Structure formats: structure tokens, C-alpha cells
Amino acid sequence: MTFAFPRRGRTLAAGQRSELTVIDLQGNKEVLLTVNAAIEAPNWSPDGKWLVFNAGGCIYRMPTDASAGPEQIDAGRLIDLNNDHVISPDGSTIYVSSDDGHIYAVPFSGGAPRRVSNEHSTPFHYYLHGISPDGRTLSYVAVEKKGPERRVNVFTIPSAGGPDLQLTHMSVPNDGPEYSPDGRWIYFNSELAASQPGHAQIFRMHSGDGSGLEQLTFDACVNWFPHVSPDGQHVVFLSYPAGTIGHPADKEVKLRLMTPDGDDQRELVSFFGGQGTINVNSWAPDSARLAYVAYPLST
Template identity: 25%
Template sequence: MRQRATGAGLAFALLATTAAAQEEVYLKVTSPGLQRVVIGVAPFTSRSAVDAVATSQFMNTLRTDLDQTAVMGLLPEENARLVEPAPGNPGLTRQRWRSVGAQLLLDGTFSGAGNQLVVEAQLWELTSGEIAYSRRFQAGNALAATMAHTLANEIVRLLTGQPGPFLSRIAFISDRSGAKELWLMRWDGSDPQQLTTHRSIALAPAWSPDGQWLAFTSFLRGQPQLFVLRPTQGSFKPISTLPGVNTSASFSPDGKQVVFAAGDDGNTHLWVVPAEGGTPVQLTTTRGISTQPAWSPNGRQIVFTSTMGGSPQLYAIDAEGTNLRRLTFEDKFADEAAWAPDGVRLAYTTQVDGRFQIATLDLRTNARAVIDGPGSNESPCWSPDGTTLAFVSTRTGRKQIFITDPLGRPRQITNDGNNTQPSWVAQVQ
């Protein structure tokens, strides 16, 4: 219940911000009057001989992560330097952290055993002087960064009810190798990995909600076909070879079904196929183009793009194929709908003055907000916690993927080649 209430609070703050902002503001989580919680990180002490490379990697990763979200900021280093530890008086030491501006303090110890690193971490709420969180982590030295990401995720969860993004990954399409291939990177753009080397055309990656499967379209066998791929195993298989485009896959929230677009004639319709493969069932029959389906988080409805009324607009249909209704009326063009995890907001691509722009639509209030940005902006994709968006922009020249930084400003996370069609998942399984 607590999380539900929080989500609603975030939604209101977010809409108020985007609607009111004159300049470009991308889905700021914090409204203007609120500040990020300031967290200090005390140097962790070593109880026994530990791998210095691992511990330094842990601390560096942790410090970086803790400054990367909208809810919390790392105490500036010049303030942290003012803190003189009081030997034998940890309570006084914590008050000294507080006196330089820290509201939370993370301290802890390292110990080692063989090639294992044990981290015991405590988070102090400095106003009350109480421990807010305490956890012991153990892993091989090589996993020091993963341990730090895990700890940082837990701290974000403590503040927001949702785990942080630090283990999340973004699948995307890049032509940096010369052909459009499927790639994967960390949420901040680091650690890019090429998943396909087909030298064909790969398109439209979409994660299963559990992070196990990645659906995508490939021209590998000539015609575009829909495949699912298990990134941890490197294997993939076709799940639709229907005539037509076989693209725009979106998993049902239980991961068991995939809705996608394909044709049986010149029209393009929505189809549903078991994620394991099977016989596709046609969901829509309207003339023209119906594509870009997005399965709602509660599984009950599917939002998609259709030209059934002329220009491309967003429509919704129940997952059983009934109760068709139009959602967008103010746009000349509306496409690429993406559900926020709260199941209330949509982000989508609209057109303003001949350029693509990202817009949001609140389905409870029908409040629509266009987020004006330089260049052409398209393919919005929510972060798994729903606090921010990834999107594609041409503002720096070629098509690049951006996310919002902690202050709500767009931050470019790709550079090589053209990078498009992001799909963000909490963790690859």
C-alpha cells in the first residue's frame, strides 16, 4: 500500500512539473521545493586483510551510484574532508558528519576470507541518530562493483519504496558496427555489449518483465521475423513468421504472451502469440496500420497506434480484443506508446512543428503534456521504477539515447553510431 501511495504522489509531482515548465524539463521526480537527501559515506574500515583493488572498486562504485538518482545526493567531497573522526566516540563522529550537511551516513567495514569480500554496511539517519538500514554482503572480490550496486539499490528502495536503477540494463539497436544490431548496456551507458552479429537489420527490442527474454525483429532470413533471445544463453528462436512486419513486440506482464504487429494482407494488425512460440491469434481487424502495441502493467489492456481514423493515433483495446477506444485527440500524430509501471501514465511520440517530441498522457485525468526538446525526440521508454525516461534524440546530431540526470536534465548515454529503440529492464536474469 505504501508503494501505491508513493507512486501516486510521484505522478502528481511529475505532471505538475512537466505541465508548468517553460524550458525543457524531463520528468523530474522532485518538485522544485524539495531537495535531494544528502548522504555521507564514511571510509569503510578493514577488519582483516582485504583485496585493495576490490575495496576501492566497491567504494568508487558506491559513491558514483549514490549521486546518480533524483532522491539523494552524495555529500560534496570538500564537506566530507572537514569531518574529523572522534576516536572511541562514533556518536560524536556522526554528529560531525551531520555538522557538514549529511542527513544520512553510510559507514561500514570490510573483511576478507580467501577471495571473498564481506561488507557490513549501516545507514544512519543522523537527525534521530538511529540506524535506518543494516546489511551484510558477501561475494567474490571480482563482484565488488555488483555488491556496491546492490547496496545502492537497497538504499534507494529505503527512500522511495522502489529499488534503484544500478543493476538495470537497456537493450537498444545500434549501427555502430556497420549494421543494425541488438546491443545491451548498463542504465548509465557503460559496459555496452553486442548481442547479435547478423549483419542484417535488427529492430524493436522488448524485454520480458522478468528480464529473461528479449523479443526483437530481424531481417536475418530475408523477411522480417519476430524472435525471442535469452541474453544469458546467447540462443534465440523465431516466434512469428507471419507475412508482414513482425515487429513491435510487447510482453504481457506475466511474460507468457507477446503482442506484436504483422499483416496477412496490405494491412498491419495486432497479433498475440505465446512467448514460447505457437500459433499467433489475430487481435485487431481494422483496415490500415495497427502497430506499436504496449501491454498494460495490469495485463488488461493494450495501447497501440492505428491509422483507422486517418492519421496515426493512440487507441486502447482490452486484451481479449474488445472495447476498442481512441486515446489521443489533440495530436496530429501519436505513436510509440509506453506504459509507466504505475499503469496510469503513458509516454508517447507526438509531432510538433514537423519534429517528434515526447508527450505524456495521464489516463485518469486525460492531462496531456508535451516535453519540448531540441532536435527530434522519439521512442520513450520508462525506467523500471517509473521515475524517468529513456528516449532517442537527434539534438547532438545523430540519433542517440538519452536519460534524465538527477536534476531532470537529459543526459546522453550513447555516442557511437546511431542508437535507437531503448528497452529498459530492472535486471537481466
């Protein structure tokens, strides 16, 4: 399918492509869209009709049955959106992160953005990752800089706007905070147990106050972006090879599954991907499928 995206932000290598893919729990795959541009981070709409992704600083949607190509969602003046975005449980709103460091609410049908996040007296950059089951609270990581110190911790904020609530108080980086379907837990990746900087594992904690911290993965892989299925039965996460630093693009990666308490871990699929593949929750409402983006190179 030929489609022209804005030439902003991430670019692919010569001959590289983006493959928007749907996979079921048995590993059966279907590529819905192939383009020679960087598309990232699919969300599945709550009604099951749309996949939403970002490309070129803008946000797009396309039917999950691939009956039509991507269409841009009007986000007003926002043209520097990144791969951190979520859809409200009622499907009416997309919450997006912008490269200006703020979170905005945009109507799913398109329209003027409303800023959700706050101004801070010191550098404070919001990266959105989750929304509570009732739609009232957003979970995000903040990159803060106070003098020479840089901290990356988990926070929440009301989706209508309001005070920031800090849930982790760590000197090591954290990322990808996302609510469980019952609202009790926030799942996230952290370097809390890392033997060297850049090696993350999967954790969860109580969503209200950050208590009850539990580590769920303990292997040599570098594990990122846990996403809980809508029925609460599965967690998918992105695994990089041992020795990877952070969550870069263009690596041989795996999507792995486990139960919500970390048991029964297994590989679902392996491919060339990484940054942009599954930064946000992309489970289908039926919990039987999920979407991701692979970035194969020409052979």
C-alpha cells in the same frame, strides 16, 4: 556469430551490421550479437532471461547472457511482423503488429496467433507499442484514412479483444504510446508542439481518458519513443538531430535519460542508428540496464 535470417523486409547497406547492445545507466556497453542483417526493437522478458527482437518479418529470442544464438519463435502463419511488439507482464504472451495492419497474440513458447484487433469500414492500421501493468490493455497508434485525410492517434484496446478507445484527437501525428509502471500515464511522442511537420517531442497523458496532457521535452532535437523503467525512476528516449523528419533509419542518434516528469535530462550514449533501435520498451526488469540496436557502417 553467423545466423541466417529470412530475406524479407528491411535490408542493410553493404558492409553495415546490426549490433544488439546492452547498456547500464553509467554508459557501460556490451554487444551481445553482431549480424549482417537488420534486427530491430529488442524487448527484455519479465523474467530477465530473454531478449526478443524481430528480423525478416519473424520474431526471435536469445538469452540475455548470450549463451546461445537467436531462436525463432513460431508465430504460425505470421511472416510479416514489424518492429512493434510487447511481452505480457507474466511473460506468457508476445503481442505483435503485422504488416496486414492488425495486432496478434502469440504464445511466448510459440504457437498459433490470435487476432486482437478489429476490422474497420475505413483504412485503419494498428501499430502496437505498450501494455498495461496488469496485462489487460494494449496501447497503440492507429493510422486512419478517411477520404483525403490521414490521422495518426493514440488508442487502447483490451488484450483479450474488444472495443477500441481513442485517447488523442489530433490532426498531427503521434506515436510510441506506452504505459507507466503504475498504469496512471501513457507516454508518447507527438508533433503537437512542432514548428514544422516531422518534429516530435515527448508528452504524457492520463491513461484512462487522455486528459492531463503534459509536454516533457522542449529542445531542438527530434525526440521519439519514450520508455519508462520498471521501477518508474527513469525514462529513456531516442533523440535525432534537429531538422530530422520523422524517425528514419541510418542517422547519428542519442539515447537520453530523464525523470518521469521530464527533469534531469542527460545523454546516455550516441551512435549510428534510428528506426529499429529502440521502438519498444527494452528495459531490464532490474531497471539498471536496457537493450538497443546500433547499425554501424564499415569504416
